[in-house]
Amino acid sequence: MAAPVALDAMGGDHAPHEIVAGAVTAVREHGVPVVLVGAPRPLAEALAAHDATREIPIVRAEEALAMHEGALASLRRPRSSIAVACHLVRRGDACAVVSAGSTAGIVATARLRLRGQQGVLRPAIAVALPTRPRPTVLLDAGANAEVKPEMLLQFAHLGTAYAESALHVENPRVGLLTIGSEAEKGDKVVKRAHELLAAAPSLDFAGNVEGHDLLTGKVDVVVTDGFTGNVALKTMEGAVRYAFGELRATVESGPLSRLGALLQRSKIRRLRHRLDPDAYGGAVLLGLNGTVVIAHGAARAGSIAAACALAATLAAARTVARTGERVAAAGRSHRLW
Amino acid sequence: MAAPVALDAMGGDHAPHEIVAGAVTAVREHGVPVVLVGAPRPLAEALAAHDATREIPIVRAEEALAMHEGALASLRRPRSSIAVACHLVRRGDACAVVSAGSTAGIVATARLRLRGQQGVLRPAIAVALPTRPRPTVLLDAGANAEVKPEMLLQFAHLGTAYAESALHVENPRVGLLTIGSEAEKGDKVVKRAHELLAAAPSLDFAGNVEGHDLLTGKVDVVVTDGFTGNVALKTMEGAVRYAFGELRATVESGPLSRLGALLQRSKIRRLRHRLDPDAYGGAVLLGLNGTVVIAHGAARAGSIAAACALAATLAAARTVARTGERVAAAGRSHRLW
Numbered sequence: 001m002a003a004p005v006a007l008d009a010m011g012g013d014h015a016p017h018e019i020v021a022g023a024v025t026a027v028r029e030h031g032v033p034v035v036l037v038g039a040p041r042p043l044a045e046a047l048a049a050h051d052a053t054r055e056i057p058i059v060r061a062e063e064a065l066a067m068h069e070g071a072l073a074s075l076r077r078p079r080s081s082i083a084v085a086c087h088l089v090r091r092g093d094a095c096a097v098v099s100a101g102s103t104a105g106i107v108a109t110a111r112l113r114l115r116g117q118q119g120v121l122r123p124a125i126a127v128a129l130p131t132r133p134r135p136t137v138l139l140d141a142g143a144n145a146e147v148k149p150e151m152l153l154q155f156a157h158l159g160t161a162y163a164e165s166a167l168h169v170e171n172p173r174v175g176l177l178t179i180g181s182e183a184e185k186g187d188k189v190v191k192r193a194h195e196l197l198a199a200a201p202s203l204d205f206a207g208n209v210e211g212h213d214l215l216t217g218k219v220d221v222v223v224t225d226g227f228t229g230n231v232a233l234k235t236m237e238g239a240v241r242y243a244f245g246e247l248r249a250t251v252e253s254g255p256l257s258r259l260g261a262l263l264q265r266s267k268i269r270r271l272r273h274r275l276d277p278d279a280y281g282g283a284v285l286l287g288l289n290g291t292v293v294i295a296h297g298a299a300r301a302g303s304i305a306a307a308c309a310l311a312a313t314l315a316a317a318r319t320v321a322r323t324g325e326r327v328a329a330a331g332r333s334h335r336l337w
Numbered sequence: 338m339a340a341p342v343a344l345d346a347m348g349g350d351h352a353p354h355e356i357v358a359g360a361v362t363a364v365r366e367h368g369v370p371v372v373l374v375g376a377p378r379p380l381a382e383a384l385a386a387h388d389a390t391r392e393i394p395i396v397r398a399e400e401a402l403a404m405h406e407g408a409l410a411s412l413r414r415p416r417s418s419i420a421v422a423c424h425l426v427r428r429g430d431a432c433a434v435v436s437a438g439s440t441a442g443i444v445a446t447a448r449l450r451l452r453g454q455q456g457v458l459r460p461a462i463a464v465a466l467p468t469r470p471r472p473t474v475l476l477d478a479g480a481n482a483e484v485k486p487e488m489l490l491q492f493a494h495l496g497t498a499y500a501e502s503a504l505h506v507e508n509p510r511v512g513l514l515t516i517g518s519e520a521e522k523g524d525k526v527v528k529r530a531h532e533l534l535a536a537a538p539s540l541d542f543a544g545n546v547e548g549h550d551l552l553t554g555k556v557d558v559v560v561t562d563g564f565t566g567n568v569a570l571k572t573m574e575g576a577v578r579y580a581f582g583e584l585r586a587t588v589e590s591g592p593l594s595r596l597g598a599l600l601q602r603s604k605i606r607r608l609r610h611r612l613d614p615d616a617y618g619g620a621v622l623l624g625l626n627g628t629v630v631i632a633h634g635a636a637r638a639g640s641i642a643a644a645c646a647l648a649a650t651l652a653a654a655r656t657v658a659r660t661g662e663r664v665a666a667a668g669r670s671h672r673l674w
Binding site: 068142145146177178179182185186187188190210211212213214215216224226227228230231232233234235236237238239240241242243244247 | 405479482483514515516519522523524525527547548549550551552553561563564565567568569570571572573574575576577578579580581584
């Protein structure tokens with residue numbers, strides 16, 4: 001039987017109860033083995049309430065990073081639940097880490113405990129956007145507010161390995177996010193990154209893409225710095241929420257329209273769910289010696305379970321090994337790192 | 338009678354016919370006087386087709402900037418339609434410039450012909466987002482891919498003057514777009530800009546905002562660099578388009594749903610239109626000695642007319658004077674420029 005997913009039970013706005021509930025859903029509905037990491041007593045009580053004491057083991061971690069705590073806290077708390085979860089992966093007792101804690105805290109702790117893969121300049125956060133027929137990988141979604149052109153090139157390799165291994169995309173097309181389709185558009189870093197990407201032998205570089213291309217499926221992997229990527233991702237989430245809000249206000253005005261709304265409510269709810277970032281399981285931290293999935297801080301049981309399923313998929317797909325191989329091969333060919 | 342709007346008849350994907358049609362709509366439906374700038378013969382023919390020869394004068398400009406031409410072309414073409422339009426404003430023969438040409442070309446030409454206002458480090462492109470109850474001003478939406486902290490501070494003043502004068506917002510609340518609500522979030526430029534904004538006596542600085550705040554009306558003015566702003570704006574447009582596309586696919590599947598969709602089609606179309614960036618008239622180039630409105634390159638008659646109406650509103654609201662006064666006063670108090 002596969003090693004379990006190490007789930008940080010203390011991270012997230014709704015920890016530990018929604019996290020434990022998510023673990024139960026992951027085990028019972030997704031068939032994903034999970035070990036909960038955190039304070040034993042409250043976790044044992046929560047598991048008992050689900051009558052799941054025998055299904056899900058608990059690994060003790062007395063400390064936890066608060067949601068507002070950033071990178072430094074991970075140094076002050078070597079025994080935090082996220083640090084212990086990383087340790088389990090390092091020892092091979094778990095196949096992946098899942099946490100809904102503070103992103104800065106997770107990134108810092110995971111970098112410290114799992115270390116970057118050989119040649120990786122910086123790990124990047126990748127998110128799979130709900131495009132059709134297949135998702136689009138956007139990275140970096142927030143790990144590195146400032147980047148060098150070489151990092152953007154590496155992100156292209158990390159995202160390509162993710163798309164190939166976990167999303168089963170053959171020869172993923174890579175786009176560079178900027179403010180115009182011409183090669184010279186953007187700031188200095190982006191212009192240089194464009195040159196590096198265009199010269200990369202092992203990438204299918206499709207050139208520049210713009211904000212309105214993110215959800216059209218024009219490319220399979222969108223590369224950008226963590227500042228722009230984070231703003232774009234949150235802008236996208238906000239715009240979809242806004243569109244649905246305006247829509248509800250519109251369709252529910254007037255008797256005939258209300259009838260129409262009634263006829264569609266369930267479908268619209270399903271669509272909303274599909275477009276809800278929580279539904280697609282969370283962000284993946286690529287470039288470390290271990291699989292790390294970052295769930296939404298506000299994640300409830302359903303999205304925690306989805307994050308555990310995503311983590312198990314990545315582990316089974318050997319995504320970590322594939323990113324490592326790609327970065328190593330690219331390093332040899334580019335002579336950049 | 339007010340000076341007319343100088344409309345660049347040669348700029349845009351659908352020039353000159355949709356531009357001329359837009360001029361006719363602006364004059365007849367919005368009561369905004371317009372003068373067309375461009376090649377006399379085709380414009381005269383187009384006006385004749387609308388039976389509008391006597392309503393709309395033509396100012397000759399033999400050259401035009403192609404849509405793919407950027408900043409340098411404005412130097413090579415001193416008699417381009419956009420350059421001549423700027424000249425009319427400079428001479429006081431027009432109250433504002435409207436163009437659907439290439440943004441880079443418009444910005445470069447306008448900076449060259451109208452010059453920046455006293456103390457303005459860089460002009461910025463401002464867009465009014467369709468939030469309720471009042472629009473939210475986002476700037477810079479693309480004029481400056483790279484900025485200094487002092488420029489972001491100036492953008493806050495430019496956007497505040499725009500919101501006060503043209504959108505009638507009292508004491509506009511200003512937000513700084515970044516990747517977290519805490520003051521220390523973001524890159525070096527943003528962190529320093531946060532300090533400058535927090536220390537500015539004549540601004541109502543509400544702190545950091547994130548991508549998902551852009552359409553909630555949380556603040557009245559959102560300040561960011563032209564790279565992030567452009568990506569965010571286009572991401573927003575793409576996400577709204579995507580949400581409506583997914584929605585149509587959803588509501589039109591299944592007989593009952595189709596009926597529901599039927600009942601709402603017209604309303605949904607109206608909502609779509611309201612959220613369509615074309616509908617809100619275009620972007621405003623702030624910080625120059627003259628009013629410049631940049632219409633969408635793909636703009637058709639309706640949005641060209643809306644852009645002319647917006648330009649007339651800005652001219653009547655003395656937005657240029659208000660931005661100048663604010664920047665001058667801020668320069669005295671901040672001692673930064």
